[in-house]
Each structure stands twice: as C-alpha cells, then as structure tokens.
Amino acid sequence: MSAKEHAKYIYLQLKSIASLYNIDFHLYLENSGGFGELCMDWDEESGYSLFGDERGEKVSLYTTHDFDEFKYEAFLHLCFRMGLEYELKNRDLTYERKDEDDLHGDTRKVAFEETIRLLGTMDNVWAEQAAHHYTAYLNMWRTQKNVVYDFSSEQFVEK
Structure with missing residues (x-):
C-alpha cells in the first residue's frame, strides 16, 4: 500500500469512528484548499500528522508514529x-x-x-x-x- 493509500485508509477509519459517535468531521485529507482547516496526512518518515492548511502551507500542529496518540x-x-x-x-x-x-x-x-x-x-x-x-x-x-x-x-x- 502506498503512503497516499495508507493515509486515505486512516482518514476513512477516523471518519467512520466520528460517525459512530456523532462527531462533526471537519478534517481534511492532505489539504483543505488553503482555508486554515484541520488536515491530516501520513508518510513513513513523519508518521501521522495533523496540521492547518494556510494558503497552501502546512502549519504543523502534531506529529506522531503512534496511531492511538494520533486518534x-x-x-x-x-x-x-x-x-x-x-x-x-x-x-x-x-x-x-x-x-x-x-x-x-x-x-x-x-x-x-x-x-x-x-x-x-x-x-x-x-x-x-x-x-x-x-x-x-x-x-x-x-x-x-x-x-x-x-x-x-x-x-x-x-x-
């Protein structure tokens, strides 16, 4: 599975969990179009990351290799x-x-x-x-x- 496919898999897992608990899912995969919304991504080197997407630039909030911490x-x-x-x-x-x-x-x-x-x-x-x-x-x-x-x-x- 490529990094992009794995990131999408994680994103869909989070979206599914949110729907189970009626949590508004204002989380974007990779970018939000530059509007400062909360985004997530995954890659081998950095692991899981949460960040704001401000006009095309990632403003990092949190990075970890531990999926439970990330959730x-x-x-x-x-x-x-x-x-x-x-x-x-x-x-x-x-x-x-x-x-x-x-x-x-x-x-x-x-x-x-x-x-x-x-x-x-x-x-x-x-x-x-x-x-x-x-x-x-x-x-x-x-x-x-x-x-x-x-x-x-x-x-x-x-x-």
Whole structure:
C-alpha cells in the first residue's frame, strides 16, 4: 500500500469512528484548499500528522508514529471545535466577568466541559487526559490555582 493509500485508509477509519459517535468531521485529507482547516496526512518518515492548511502551507500542529496518540489528538481537536460551537450557542450574554479568577465568567470553561463530555462518549481515558490538560490551562493565569474537573457533575469547579 502506498503512503497516499495508507493515509486515505486512516482518514476513512477516523471518519467512520466520528460517525459512530456523532462527531462533526471537519478534517481534511492532505489539504483543505488553503482555508486554515484541520488536515491530516501520513508518510513513513513523519508518521501521522495533523496540521492547518494556510494558503497552501502546512502549519504543523502534531506529529506522531503512534496511531492511538494520533486518534486522541485528532478527536481532541474535532471535539474542541464542537465544544466551542456549543459554548457560543449557550453563552450567557448578560453575565459580566468579575475578575480573572471568576470561573463562571470564563467562557473557555463551558467549551472545555463539552469537549470532555464528547470525548468521554468515545473513551474515558481520553476524557481524563483532556480534563487534566484543560484543568492546568484554566489554572494557568488564575491567582488561585483552585480549579478542578469534577467527573460526577461533568463541570470544572473551584475547590
């Protein structure tokens, strides 16, 4: 099987998995026509790669030879896109954020929660990985590093 055929095979596998879990499949094989969309490819030397296609130039996001790592990274990006769309549709436009430590006013919180929820429908380990990553991210600029993800409520909370 040629590299091009193998890349297409992997792409179709990912597309099939996405359809099983109702994940919007905004992923292109090799290029998106230069519109900055998420793309994937595979070759012997680099392995699996995710990248943005910006006006014909590949802006690399992630490369690995491990297919399981690649699947996680691809679905993390796809679910995050859906999480952002969810947050925008459900944003409380009347709420005014009090300060940098106001978790309720941090719009990323809702997007991250939805991303974790979607990943959890696919793989609990993926949801745990994303929760750990997003917890660190939400705490990065806070004066009080007290945000944790509560799996029982599927929300970020302050401890």
